[in-house]
Amino acid sequence: MILELLLDALLDSVKMLPFLFAAYWLIEYVEHRHSEGIEKALAGGGRFGFVPGAVLGLLPQCGFSAMAANLYASKVVTLGTLLAVFLATSDEAVPLLIANPEHWRSLALILGIKLAVALVAGFCIDFVFKRLIPQSVRGGYTGSSSAVDCHEHEERDGILAAALKHTLHIFLFILLFNIV
Template identity: 40%
Template structure:
C-alpha cells in the first residue's frame, strides 16, 4: 500500500506543472474567444453543425452549457447542439497534454470528434428538422460557468489554479484506484477484461460519459492512457461526454421528452462511433 501511494503521488506531482501551464493558456483563450464564438455559432444558420463542431473542440468554459441554453431558446438547431456536445473536449485535452501525449494523437482525437460531431449534426437536422422559434434572451456564458464552478469571472490565474487543483485531485484519485486494482488483479488480467470486449467497453464508457462532471472525461482519458481501455471505447465516452451541457439542457428546456430524446441520440451516436472505430481497427 505504501508503494502504491508513493507511486501515485510521484506520478501526479510530475504532471502538476504541465496542468497549470495548460490551464493558464486555456483560460486566456476562453477570456479572449468565448463571446466571439457564441456570436458566430448563433449566426451560423444551416451551417450550424459545421461551426458548432469546430467551436466545440476548443476547451472553452461552459460552452456546452451555453449551447444548451441557446437550444432551449431555439437560437440554434438540434443538430448544432448535438454537434457541439459530441465535439466538446471538456477535460480530455489538458489531461492528454499534461501526460505528454504525442501531438499527432491529440490532433487525431480532436479531428475525429470534430468530423463525427459535424456529420452527426447535419444528419440530425436532416432527420429531425423543425422550424425555429423566436430567439429568447441569451444567458451569459459566465453565468453558465458557475454550474461547473470554474470561476471564469475571477481572473485567468485564479481560474487556472482552481481548474488545476480539481483535475489534479481527480488524477490522483483515479491513479490510486487504478494502481490498487492493478496490484490486486494484475495488469495483464485487467487489460484483457476490458480490451477483449470492445462493444461492452464502448457501452460502459458511454454511460460514464453521461456523467455531467469533468471527472468523467478524466477517468476515460486516464484509463485509455493506462492501457485499460481500447481507443474506440475511449472515443465513445469522450463523444458522449458533454460536460455540464446536459444538466443545463434539462434545466432550461421545458420538454423532458425532448431532453431524453437528445440524450439518447447523443449516447447512441457516441457508442456507435466507438464500436465502429474498434471494428475498423483504428488505433493511435
C-alpha cells in the same frame, strides 16, 4: 512498501502539473477573453451553424455546452448545431492528454474523430432528416443571440485563480487514480 507506493504515485502526478496548469491557463484565457466572440460565431452560423459548433466544441470550455443549449432554447441555433456541439465538446480528457506530451498524437486522433462525427451528425439533422423533425424541435433562425445571457452564472475568478483551481482538482483526481 505502502509509503513507496504513495511516493511513486505522488511523483508521477507531480510530473504532469506544469502541462496541466498550462492547458488550464490556456482554456481559461480563451473562456474569459473570447467567450462572447465564440457565442457570436455559433449564433451567426445560420443554416451551417453545425460547422462552427463542431469546431468550437473541440475547445474544452466549461460552459460551451450550456451556451449552445441556451442558444437552442432561444431558437437562435438549430438542433443540428446543438447536437454537433454536444458531440464535439470535450471533457477533462483533453487537458489530461495535453498534460502528457507522449499522448498528443492520440489527442489529435480523438479530436479529428469527434469533429468528423459532429459534422456528419449536425449535417444529417439539419439537412438529411430535416423533414422528419417537427419545426418546433428543429430550432434556429427565429431568435436573437442578444436576448440570451450565457454568462450570467460565469465565475468572477481571474484567469490564474480559475486555472489553479481546475489544475488542483484534476491533480487530486490523477493522484487518487495513481494511488489506486
